[in-house]
Amino acid sequence: MTTTLTPRRSRPPAQPDSLRAKRLPGYAAPALAVLALLVSAGLVYGVDLGGPVLVVVLGALLYLAGLFAAANAVEGRRSARNRFWSALIHSALVLAVLPLASVVWTLFSKGTARLDGDFFGSSMNNIGARDANGGAYHAIVGTLEQVGIATAITVPLGVLCAIYIVEYGRGRFAFTIRFFVDVMTGIPSIVTGLFVLAFWVLIVSPWFNDGQPGFSGFAAALALSVLMLPTVVRSTEEMLRLVPAPLREGAYALGVPKWKTILRVVLPTALPGIVTGIMLSIARAAGETAPVLLVAGGGAAINFNPFENNQSSLALFVYQQAGEASKYSPARAWTAALTLVVLVLVLTVAAKLLARRNRLGR
């Protein structure tokens, strides 16, 4: 064995003599994009397979490959990788925003047809299949009452539960609560609907109702609050954990009792995040159809009383109108969907503003 083994030296990257490097001209990327689209259109229509969607998809792939090749040839490997990945990231962004933009556009283009006073001022009571009017007043009332009650139940419960877990809970009991909150996150809404149907509507409500089980908006609110609870607990918990320990210690060192420290220092610091979590849960609850259908029963007439008789909600209204055998109902469904989205949006913005008012301006 006479072969000498020369160890492969790992050299540091060579120092370039100049700081300047060759760059693709500025028009290269857009030109490549146009070229890629043209080639892909030629290919797709040449073999007569598929339509414009395939052209765009194939064009995007060709563009990525072409950009990498061109940059590799002119600018070198590192730069080519950089261009490739940033192009990929931007395409991912476009892909993600596309459905969202499409939903908003569809809502507005189809939802504005019935956006009139009649829609907001009347219910579906005595509206037949041939009547063009009719509205969602009863559904809006139902959604506001159900979500309002659900929020009133859930927020104190959820925030207190999160405070227990973060500030007081030690050992196995707190761990168990956390675990079951996590499990609750995964419960399908129809299951909470069935739970409230079995527990509240069929077992408890007959006590108040002369032995007859009764649908009500309150039952729907109960189901919604079961749905909202895990979201509120988990998001509040995360926000409370983000509050730095030195803030708590600073308050303790002033002789402030623990409960007051939590109330006056920890909660205000975490408030904006907590509000965001609550709004997310409200948005989710406002869009739920199944539990409302199961335990509030829906209904065509206006019912202000959430504790008695059937109530509808916007989500349920959309579901019912979308399946109705009337040429006027799809327009009502779209407008109700638009109303629901705008309602949630307004609530979210208002809550954010309120939470911000508590923070001091810089």
Added chain:
Amino acid sequence: MAKRIDATDVTAYYGGFKAIENINLTVEPKTVTALIGPSGCGKSTFLRSINRMHEVLPGARVEGSLTIDGQDVYDRDVDVTAVRRMIGMVFQRPNPFPTMSIFENVVAGLRLNGVRKKSILDEAAEKALRAANLWDEVKDRLGKPGAGLSGGQQQRLCIARTIAVEPQVVLMDEPCSALDPISTLAIEDLMFQLKDKFTIIIVTHNMQQAARVSDRTAFFSIEKTGDPGRLIEYDNTQKIFSNPSQKKTEDYITGRFG
């Protein structure tokens, strides 16, 4: 109103780990006492056990007796919040409450303990801010957030917040380690003034600072990592820095160790 502190056989644990063992120390009223020693030797742990902040961490506990003017702060029927009101604390990093203005930060201790009257709060805020040498810098922007001040100002704000509740003793846990030399000087000057009214105990890694500001110095050390910290020597600052009686102390302050 300053008070005397006696520690007898103070031993502190973090769960199963013994951080300090059998510390015996007496701090006279209206003095500045510096605690020095290498990292991990238990200076901060000892400091935090004086106002019962040590037990805030889960699993942490203290044995032995710690008295303030004869009252044991670890007695079963002692109210922790009363102890902490009597023994205030300034932390290593300035920690103003981010949701509160400068004014609200200073009076936080009073307000959260039930003082509502605006005139009392105004007066207390001005007094504390003047005592902390911060009044002139912030008097025109008391409504602005405390987190908007510079690091040195924030630390003086935290000192103002601490002395606004009029404690008897002020504990300082490396109060200048996050600050520049100018802010450090401002805080050292402040300690000289505060000495007239409060008993001050300061943990510091900066030996010049210990020599400058303190009347008495306690040197803590550990044998090796994992061992509990012990008090090696406690004497007048002059003596410790010129003619320490222990070899370890001398090695440490001359820079041969630690």
